[in-house]
Amino acid sequence: MFRDRRGAGRLLARRLVQYAGRPEVVVLALPRGGVPVAYEVASALEVPLDVFVVRKLGMPGHEEFAIGAVASGGLMVRRPLLIEAYQIPDEIVGRIEARERAELARRERLYGRETGAFDVKGKTVIVVDDGLATGSTMHAAVLALRKALPARIVVAVPVGSPEACEGLRAEADEVVCLATPEHFRAVGQWYADFRQTSDDEVLELLGQARAHPAAAGELAFAGADAGGR
Secondary structure, eight states, X not given: OBSOHHHHHHHHHHTTGGXXXXXXEEEEEOTTTHHHHHHHHHHHHTOOEEEOOEEEEEETTXXXXXXXXXXXXXXXXXXXXXXXXXXXXXXXXXXXXHHHHHHHHHHHHHTTOOXXXXXOTTOEEEEEOSOBSSOHHHHHXXXXXXXTOOSEEEEEEEEBOHHHHHHHTTTSSEEEEEXXXXXXXXXXXXXXXXXXXXXXXXXXXXXXXXHOXXXXXXXXXXXXXXXXX
């Protein structure tokens, strides 16, 4: 049991210490719940933090099943073999894509992300969320990020179902799941405090990370034992 998201992030950072201080490393948080976790990871490693907003293109009638994704920086990926296998008309896919692009743009404006290219080419990207249940959102994020040509994608979460963590190993270069409980039902059951992360909290943490990355890193390492598990 993790105390809260930030405590879980401090523990997760210990498993990623080999990436500390490396100029090619960037941490990307999946908002909203992934931001407090990623803030602690980026602070401890003393590397940049940003949000990576991703919207799945959900299969009609089975929205958790991604037939593609749109993401920060204009990244888009479709899974043509699935679209063809399930005979989803182009016009339906287009409507889904337009709807999710509009929501993506709204969220990016909210979180203060600049429009334009998402430059992670040649970088090591650590993608962080607060946990993986089905893993479908993280899967969509990794598929979209590949379009930006990073050198390495590392998926990092405090907790996830064994199936979700294992399934992502085929897509990411490295998967770090601190805990993979056998009797996994939901991410929230593994946190003592799993209150919803607010947009205000996201903005506050992003502001702190962008303003004082080095100082935040020193504080995070000093308080690493405070997280609890």
